[in-house]
Amino acid sequence: MYLKVSGVEKFFVNDQQEATRVLGPIDLAIEKGSFVSIVGPSGCGKSTLLYMIAGLEEVDQGQLTMNGKQIVRPGVDRVVVFQEAGLFPWMTILENVTYGLKIKKIAKQAAEKKAMEYLKMVHLSKYRDAYPHQLSGGMKQRVSIARALVMEPEVLLMDEPFSALDEQTRMVLHKELVDIWRKTGVTILFVTHNIREAVLLSEKVYVFGTRPGIIKAEIAIPRLTNGILPDQLTLQTEQRILTILQTEIEKVLKEELGDDYRFETELLHLDADHDMGSYI
Numbered sequence: 001m002y003l004k005v006s007g008v009e010k011f012f013v014n015d016q017q018e019a020t021r022v023l024g025p026i027d028l029a030i031e032k033g034s035f036v037s038i039v040g041p042s043g044c045g046k047s048t049l050l051y052m053i054a055g056l057e058e059v060d061q062g063q064l065t066m067n068g069k070q071i072v073r074p075g076v077d078r079v080v081v082f083q084e085a086g087l088f089p090w091m092t093i094l095e096n097v098t099y100g101l102k103i104k105k106i107a108k109q110a111a112e113k114k115a116m117e118y119l120k121m122v123h124l125s126k127y128r129d130a131y132p133h134q135l136s137g138g139m140k141q142r143v144s145i146a147r148a149l150v151m152e153p154e155v156l157l158m159d160e161p162f163s164a165l166d167e168q169t170r171m172v173l174h175k176e177l178v179d180i181w182r183k184t185g186v187t188i189l190f191v192t193h194n195i196r197e198a199v200l201l202s203e204k205v206y207v208f209g210t211r212p213g214i215i216k217a218e219i220a221i222p223r224l225t226n227g228i229l230p231d232q233l234t235l236q237t238e239q240r241i242l243t244i245l246q247t248e249i250e251k252v253l254k255e256e257l258g259d260d261y262r263f264e265t266e267l268l269h270l271d272a273d274h275d276m277g278s279y280i
Ligand SMILES: Nc1ncnc2c1ncn2[C@@H]1O[C@H](COP(=O)(O)OP(=O)(O)OP(=O)(O)O)[C@@H](O)[C@H]1O
Pocket: 012, 013, 022, 040, 041, 042, 043, 044, 045, 046, 047, 048, 049
């Protein structure tokens, strides 16, 4: 398997100075070129797993491999797109996108040519000389996707990349991300709190439980041959994931608030107005 997570665990020291297992053991395998999402309650270790794959966090137990090689440090083959675009405000959009290539010692002209290719892909080529403060939140996030793609990574690790954006912008970027994924063949691992987003974008959704973070379910999302997911299937899959997560959230609330707490299932619902779906 291409990207393999085998018995991976992570421990952090809590407020009482005790080492606590926050994640694992996790076993999962991601195929090359696939689009996989992780959803789970806050604090279940989604970002921690993503950062371990990025080589930004150490693995305490188990093994992470890509193409059979152990992941021990960050590499340009695995690039992270964060929730905030994190662009350099003093650089133009083109300079922001070419920055990583300059570090890789790619000649200026070749770097700019490649950067323009990816700026075109995210529909921002005419903003090459603008500065980040002149762009909307959605445009900035497009730049950060171009900045990641220009490194031509094998894996794009996306940590709630659209959660700070309004729903309309988010919908447009969903479509663009899927187009980019199809065009480039990059493998995408996408972390989100938005269940519908995970269902709409991915081929597979891992549903995480918490304390410690473990995989509760692995859900394959079947699509029509044109890549579209029928509405009914979207809602059914979303409902299925919510049901799994409700048990998890109830577990956390019981731990935090004691037996007196009665879990109100109405708190989680499918929105009849077709908004961007259920958040957890
Ligand atoms: N550097 C750290 N030191 C101590 N504890 C940490 C550290 N990083 C994360 N944690 C803890 O590990 C757990 C998992 O955190 P993580 O951010 O991976 O969860 P998450 O599922 O991504 O959460 P969210 O959805 O809220 O972003 C949390 O309980 C968090 O408080």
